[in-house]
Amino acid sequence: MNPGPPPVVEVSRLVKDFGSARALNGLDLTVGEGEVHGFLGPNGAGKSTTLRILLGLIRATSGAVKVFGQDPWADPVRTHRDIAYVPGDVSLWPNLSGGEVIDLLTGLRGGADQSLRRQLVEDFELDPRKKIRTYSKGNRQKVALIAAMCRPARLYLLDEPSAGLDPIMDAVFRRHIQRVRSDGATVLLSCHILGEVEQLCDRVTIIRTGTAVESGSLKELRHLSRTHFTVLGLSAQDALALLPVVHGVRTAGTGVEFDADAGDLAAVLSALGGAGVAGLAVAPPSLESLFLRHYRDLNGQVL
Amino acid sequence: MRGIVRLAVAQARQDRWVLAVWIAGAGLLGYAMAAAVGTAFGGEPERAMIVMVAAGSPAFLFLRGLPDGTGLGEVVFFQGFSFTAVLAGLMSTFLVVRHTRHDEELGRSELFGTAPISRSAPLSATLMVGVAANTALAMVLAAGFAAGGLPAPGSVTAGLAVGAVGVFFVAAAAAVSQLMPSGRGANGVSAALVGLAYLVRGIGDALGSASDDFLHVTPAWPSLLSPIGWGQRARPFTEPDPVPLLVLASAAAVLGTGVVFLRERRDLGASLLAAGVGKERAGVAGQSLFGLAWRLQRGTLAGWSAGAAVMGAIAGGLGPMVGQVAEGNPSLGDLIGQLVPGSQLDIVDVFTAALLGMAGVLAAGAGVQATLRLRAEEDEGRAEILLATPRSKARWLGATLAVAGISVLAVSAITGAAAALGLGLTEAGSHPAVLILLAAVAHVPAALVFVALTALAFALLPRLAAALGWSLLAAGLVLGEFGEMFRLPGWIQELSPFRHSSAMPVEAFNGTGALLMAAVSVAGAGLAAYLLGRRDLTS
Incomplete structure (x- = not known):
């Protein structure tokens, strides 16, 4: 095997306990540079927990976690400079407008690419003047997606990104994933919709009750099927x-x-x-x- | 109807611990007050003395209520009724908003809305829980009074008086919840109504006229505008009168029916004060953590500031009347002189210092509330997306605490400015305006301690942060207001930060105490930042 570039995300034997409940039980996950990786599993399998650990928002109970070769818990700020994140349950500030939330979140990351921002707002057909309070679930999802994608990042962590999007907006989303992929970015997206993964992902990791049960390219996995x-x-x-x-x-x-x-x-x-x-x-x-x-x-x- | 009862049981079950703490706390307070007055003023002559001093002092009347005879029960009721009624009011408003506008805002009501029950069923259930909770509170409080040695019939009436005020605020908060678009807004406005009821009663009582023997005070008309004033009219230990309590209950029933009617005609999620359209782009300030913290707090801070201005205006505006009362009663001046030997205190100063002390508590409340936004942001999932950006938890905490500090300073300064203005306009004060302003600001270091304690609670025990933050403030208030009365050991009283801030203009400024409190605050905030960095984000 040739050594190749080091993986962007490298997780081994990851365990996370919440009190007496074990959310992750020896999870292994490797995401290579420039790859669109699908993280597949049913509700409650531990996908969101894994993403939060990768962001250093919660600490691993045991096991090794490396993002860009660094421990995200030790220095989350440094890791976050190159990460764009969309949480699974998008909760935003009800009395801010969509445009203000996009500017806030990109401003904290160092500012948006303005032409990209305009393009995304137009593509997703978002009215940025409306208050978050008045948006539907799908529109809140769009705000989070635009905020994540209007500043280029090395790694995109997307937790069920197309939840709440209609098929047309889902196509817009997939187009922009192709765009960041062609820019050389790495994407890890969690999902329980198979069509999404089949259309987007190079590789897939399947997780069940906190353990990876299968990992490989779609071709390899089909072999097993x-x-x-x-x-x-x-x-x-x-x-x-x-x-x-x-x-x-x-x-x-x-x-x-x-x-x-x-x-x-x-x-x-x-x-x-x-x-x-x-x-x-x-x-x-x-x-x-x-x-x-x-x-x-x-x-x-x-x- | 069965659906309503079922919903009510579900809501009561959800709230069982919170309500148990409120109710048990009220019962304990009732017992402690009765026992304390019994110990400290066991004899009729001692009680007569304190009642006469209070009857002649508008500051006392404003803060506590109406003296009404010298019996043990009478004195306890006069000392503790207003405060306990405020507690019942706050318990009721928080309970109602939690299950109405707050649930609606978070979309939980939508689930109920699809069940085969009427549109207003969840609201009716909440009203039912509110009445039940206040009935329980009335009974437990009565038991507390009786256990503390007060006559049983009077204790029950006193408990019911507090419960009736609570029931009124159940209906009032339900009305506010129909009007305000957000749970936070509804909570703020309802709590402000409770505060307003206390203030209006205070004005009416302070302007009341004392009987010739200075053992009874009849309130002036403003008391009739306040539900707490009505509750006080039940006079449980003197001449028990159920009519004022029936007035409160009827007012609550009429208001409650109106609210149910309103809810039947309103869309889910709609409110009278609708959310408008926002700006398309954020300014430079809107792209920073501090800017966000300020944006989230500014509306609420405007509310706190309005409260502070009212408080300061009362301190300033009532000053001259306080002075006149004292001048008209030379014997009263002698009495105060006897009670506080060697001190010739200016009665206007005592009144001003007492009100500015209350303003210090108000300022601490504003700071605690601003700090608790951290928990709301975390609990409701917004902290996650915020902290996924290259900003540390410490900076997020720091930005929020900075806004909390500004809130404390603003509330204090506004009270001081309003008081100085009032005293200046009425030419009642003998101090320069700057001194009054400084007297208000002198409470800032103590108030900041509560901000730091709340931040520590948030970092250590996030799920209990709100309960701890407010309980600590309540404990500080009880120690400050009632510590002497309960004859608590000195070192326990010293635990309250408010004991270390100076009651200017009566006392001189205590620089050491202020520095100590400031140092404790900074150390507490630093420790909170460190501990927050070591813990998981939890919802």
Whole structure:
């Protein structure tokens, strides 16, 4: 392996306890320079806690945390110079206008790029004169996004950034993520919407109950996933007898559905070839199935 | 109706600890006052003496209320009723705003709004909880009085008088919550109404006329404008009269019905005073932590300043009348001379010093409130996005404490200026205006100690910061106002910062005390900054 540039975010065996409750339990996470990294997990998995630790807003109970090679808890101010952040639960000052909040937050970071600010306000169709009190959730989200993105940063930490955005604004958001990516910035965005991750991210880390269960590029992860088959003219009993390697066999209309591991595809196809099937539909492995697989495992069910 | 009861139970459950502390605190205070008066003024002659002094001193009448006979119960009621009624009023307004405008602002009411209950059901439930809480407070207070040795029937009436004032403010705060767009604004205005009720009663009582034997005082008409004045008219230990309490309860019922009517006709989240359009861009000041802290506090500070101006104007404006009363009663002057041997105190000075002392408490209140914004910012999640910028927690704390310090100074200076102006216009004072101004500002170091203590509470025990900040101020006030009366050991009384600031113009300026308090404040703020840097941001 070539050494390459050091990772922007490097977390190993991270543990965070809140009283007796363990929020993070030995989390590992590495985000390389210039990468758009998806941080995927259900509600309460520990995504926001991780981001807050990366910002030095809360302290790790144990484990190593490095952002730009530094411990963020030891010197948060220095780390924050190169970070733009959008919190998961955007709470702003009700009696300030949207424009004033954008100026406040960028002013504290050293000032906005004015042409970029104009562009973002226009793209997100925000009325910056309205008081925060009168904004909808989606409009408050836009204010936080504009404030984060109108000054270039080396690292963007975005906690469920597209929550509350309509599909058109979501497209605007994705365009601006592509822009900062082409500028060479690193992005870590937490999410539980798979479409978002599939469209944006180079790499993904999946987190469940405070532990990373899977990490890699989308291609690598798809390898781990199963291909979905729908076969007509075959009963569930036939399928089970014929294909002992497949998973989740169930009757669907006049046919049968099942999933097959990537390594078993050749065997499944040759077996189906001799079975005289009436119809066949094969779906590529989706992140959805990968995702669900990890969470179904919780209940001991196998997909 | 079942829905309302269910909501009321849920709200009461949410508040059970807060209310328990308020109610138990009131009961303890009642017991302590009764026991203290019983010990300090056990005999009829001693009580007669203090009642006569008080009846002849508008300062006493203003601060405490109306003397009404020499029995143990009468003296306790006169000493403690106004103060306890203010506590009941504040308990009620905080309770109501918490469950009405505050919930509405944070969007919690929207959930209830979709349930199959009427639009006003949460409000009706809150009114119900408010009445129940004040009934409990009345009973516990009555028990406290009785345990302290007061006659039982009078104790119950006295408790009910305090409860009736509380119930009135339940309805008043509900009305304010319909008008104000934010929970913070509604809290400020409702609390100011409680303060105004105390002040108006004070003016009416100070202008009252004493009976010939100086054992009773009949209030002047302004007392009738104040619910606390009405409560006082119940005269529980002299001639118990339920009519004033029924007047209060009816006023509360009418007001409460009107508010429910208003709520039925109002959109969720709408208010009479609507939020306007803001500026498109922030100025240079709006891009700094100090600018933000100032922006958040300035509206509230205007309210505190108005209160300070009223307080100072009363100190200045009532001065001449105080002087006249003293001149008309040479025997009273002799009496004071006997009680405080060797001192020939100017009665106007005593009055001015007492009111400026209260203004010091007001200034500390403004400082504590400004400091507690730190907790609100953290709790409501705004600190997170703020501290994700390259600004340290210490700078954030420092900017907020600077604004808190400015608030303390502004409130003190405005009271002093208004008092000096009033005394100057009425030519009652014998001191230069600058001295009066300095007398007000002399309380700033002590008030700053409470700012530092609140900051420390925020850094150490964030979830308890508000409770600790206000309790410490209340403790300081009780030690200062009632410490002598309770015969507390000297060292406990010395714990109150207000004991170390000078009651000018009666006393000389105590430079050492002021320096000590200033040093304690700075050290406390520094320690708070250090401790804040070591702890997690918590919601």
